[in-house]
Amino acid sequence: MRAKKTVKNQKSKMNSGTTNVVTIKGKVSGKRVSSKILEAQIQHSVQEGARELHIIADGQHGIGGRIWPRGEAIKITVEGPVGQRCGSMGMSGTEILVKNSVSDDVGWINCGAKITVLGDVTNGAWNAAAQGTLYVQGGGGARCDTMTKHNPRFEPPQSWYFRNVGDSFAEFKAGGIAVVCGVNPRNHENILGYRPCVGMVGGTIYFRGPIQGYSEKDVNLLDLTGQDWEWLKTNMKPYLEAIDRMEHYKELTRSANDWKKFIAYTPQEKRARKWFKMSTSDFRKNLWEKAVGQGGIFAEYLDHELTLLPYITTGGDRRNKPVWANEKYAPPCAYACPTHIPSHKRASLIRQGKLSEALELVLQYSPLPATVCGQICPNLCMQSCTRGRLDKPLNIDKLGKLALDLPAPKKAAPTGHKIAVIGGGPAGMSTAWQLALKGHTIYLYESADKLGGKIEQCIPRERLPHEILEKEISRFRELGITLHLNTKVTKEKFDEIYKSHEVVIIAIGAHQPRKIAFPGSEDIVSAYDFLKDINSGKHPDLKGKKVVVIGAGNVGMDVCSEAFNYGSESVTAVDIQKPAAFGAEMEIAKGKGTQVAWPRLTEKYDAKNKKLHFKDGSSMDADFVVMSIGDVPQIDFLPQGIHSERGWIKVNDNYQTSDVKVFAIGDVTGLGLITHAIGHGRLAAENIHYLVSHAPRFPEIKQVIPYERIKTEYYDVCKGDFSPEAEANKCMSCATCRDCRMCETTCYWGAISRVEHKDGSYEYVVDENLCIGCGFCAGICPCGVWEMTENI
Template structure:
């Protein structure tokens, strides 16, 4: 038994310190306590033992709220009396007070047992209640209770034994059971002043006697008064108080409120000088303008987490909805409105941020969004019906430039892409290993862009003169030359370093750059991992990748490189490059024959006219992607990033150029992410990884956050049949009839996708003059 004495000389332990000490002992495995208290509050609840073992407390001199919110598995024995609120909100504990209980003993008790071996004070047993899912609370008192006992009692069982209480006019005090609507109170002896409007007093039946007889021994043994068993078992001395049924309660006269207000009340009402009283009587349940809340069908108002996280803003939940409806080709084509590279990027090299916060992860596993892109690699969109005659030049044939060209060509403009390399595709073509991005996938998607009408001019180096010539012959220019200048830190010996981007370009062209057997790669991002894979492909025997911070590469890329035998070290700070390898700031030598750096790239902007604003070596466009009249930019020329970032920026630049050519203002529609609390993922059955279907069949697992999946749940659940489903050009739509709707919110609560929202009723009430 763990003993705590709360008095040390003249010092008294505070309630907070006592409770903290109890919790600390519980965490160490203690289950039985002897507490020499000195009036501290809240001893004994709510507590639980980490292993689920029962807890037992022996307490002397307890203060208020002993056993407050006590939980199942806890037993509290109070030696002597206790002050107010014993067992307040008892939730299942067994509380024994061997002396008197103070005021409001068992107040709001909802479960468990409370035994008092003396008297209980005012309002004891008030607001007791009973949840039918649990055993009813029990409250036993040996002697009597104070006034207002069992006030507003809603459930449970109370027993007042009336021992040693002959001197009291009522063992239940004055005005007992006022407002009582549930439960039962057994009492022995005389009782008066009990509310006749709410209750009735009855004799015991056999079931009552069986209950009292069965529990009496436990009660008397607990309070150490077993000798009273015979005296308290004369059942003819007992009665019970129960609440009146609805039919038994007195009813008020049925008054026609409208007649009263129009015929008997003050003409025009007592506020007739300021109000126009319509004499409408608003019931407990209202429709129309008197509803406090109204449902709003907000289909598509918010972005799903997948769409919100995707920097290309691809609405993947809409793709799954189309697949669910059997519109397969339409689903595959939808993604082409946002990116021309669903197979190359979404389905191959993208980190698939769309899947990171997929709501389905709260149930089991993310919907298979990334792999879904592969099904769109061969899809096509129709050519534009009308041509605008506008000429647009795109300088740079990487992800951003080709995406912008794709969007502009679809809108009917004539687009020419100028590329310095022999092939378009940017880093997708020049840098990313074929093991990550198959050549046939990329070639097919580039061919689709060309088929849309985009002209490619490769092997074209753009300098200032060439840029001026292009600008003079086109209505608009988009600069998307990317970042192709490898960053090299000027350490001593930096001239020995091989630039990672040039190394990867050579490997992708089928060349075999000369490297040693031991390779050191500076930079552990995805490019660094690509360099490591390329080095092993050229015959390297050992690759060491170093970085100053935690590696930023995708986990699966790091795992792949490690599986080839590479070592990854961080944090490592380089001091010098030598012919033997790298010397760190700590003086350690990391041996290597070849050092390759891959810590990022910067753009070459020397061909642009003077006066264009720049920041840290990059361009600084306006909100519409423009850097000068008729000149726009996107991608790594603005901010180095992922391919999906370049695609999103390229699409935005393409749409901005279209607005410029039409003489309108470009605004990019942005949607807020749907609040997680509006999604009801609990409606979806959990599955295991072995049950996850192929991506194009994963539509039933997609929760369709923020977009209606036409499940009919709201339609079938509305208690007033206020919801109507119609099918139009945009698919199924749901509306709520205000003359039937009562604003209960069931539609919003049951919608798994978060489409219905309850808003305050904004319909004006014409009342004041």
């Protein structure tokens, strides 16, 4: 009770403005406050706004740790007897000043706090630290700096010791920088203690003074480089200022020759130095037999000659073997994208510093990346992104927008092949773009006066700013495709086109609204006509009206949004089944106030009394009704030799119709997303290119890599604003090697090596005579590239 009262008193003092420092005592009225209550008082004070705290400790543990970053510094001054783990799990933004020596494990698992100790630190200081800084005015005890680590996304952790450190220093150190100044050491003959650096695999240790031995198989003793010396001099000053020892600056920065450094050997260097354990045979002869075997404790039971059984096998005797299956599988993003845009390759190029090349890559797959990927696509790639299972998927939509200002790619040399495309919507533009890039001569026929199809005619401008589409259509024109706008294709025109071109592609979309006949249906407007009129400048007067939309798909949601934009009092979408709308269309419509009702089967519309009646006996006020139940293509111009089914053109897996010279893509083969139309166009173009030029053709669709093959454990949760570089680093590179060399590093037997080819490419290869088929490479690979297969 006394502890809680203390917090209350401190809080009122802080809010009164008399002081900015909150004092918390570890002993109240002669009774020691427990570590748990003291920590609760600290956390409560910070939550209440305190940014400077004065802790008078009485042996409490964990003082100053686990204070979540708040965007401003939390300064904590500690005096009195300090218990273990002061600043443990300290966060970025926390600054701790201890005015005397501290007990064990100061800075344990530090995550960014700055800790200054005006005295000595005892055993285990800076154990497992990952970020932050430890400044020590005195020396350190045993096992300081053990198991420290460094996440390359952050600055490495630093620890500074003014005097010397105790035994087993930097044991299993995996990262970070340690500095031991060697000023007035307690042990003048050995400032790093007994057996430092055992098991050290990363990081750097700078030291000044004599040592007596170290783990020579783990670390390399080196002179300082010019870069080392500059770093040491630059960072020495703030350290000495923090511990009030600036009078030693000249002494400590007199000459780089006074200092040495340890760095860990890489696994490759260790292999070259043959720092391996003794062979099994030598172990048996020199150790086992003497102590345990025929000369040891079991000698009386061993009456037969011993042989070494080859349980660990290599080569053809292995049951399984590892295979570097780089790009064998498709990543979930590329697999889900109907156009199969390789977003993982785009990210890889950005990581290599090739931003322009990365942005240009998408133009090899789509003529409209800013329009479709960036604005109107539901981004199936992002819905499938493995990263989304950890935090958030890559912002592929924003990456698509970055391609807006790019010029058209360079075309291949002319092939002389003439190909006709009927339809200038997304499918027709996509296939024309792809075939033109391959050098074919393209003639495009469009019945409207503008390219774009439904993108131009029906997508609301609030979802797709018109200037974006116009800019990408302008780039499309750069390829020199011959355009025939305002050209309606009749039977006679189709026959003319058919005879004058090697291949004809039908991409006319679906522009005939589907209707349900019931009493009053003649007074209902189609969604296609409603949206098209708005985009052409014919704005409806819906002020104060109650609008009902029959059909709650994505197009229906666009109608709802536009109805609100033109003054509707209310908008309701009704459907016979659960609404099919999703994504931005649904979100925007509901955000404006759209109501959705289902199941509702329309019986009649009474235009005079403004009532829409349903077959369940209910009705709804409806001043204006729009029917949005889809569209069908108009294919009456086609010859009988091209088969259709229920109004849709039938095609095979190559988008080829029953006439081998005619292909059909997009909505004319069945309704789909705009991104499906783009994908149809690209894949059909690949098939047509093969057909007319007999070019090599490789199957593009790969099996998708299972999510469980990707090791999300290696990745941190990402925060911060969008940038191409940040997104590229977020990419988990599913099924594609990131060249992290973890497989090579992990292989105990050195069976994996990286081979670089003359063209700059690389691969990882396995020495069958060294590999034992353990599977560690497959188990550790972040990208799921390595797989174990039966050794047949």
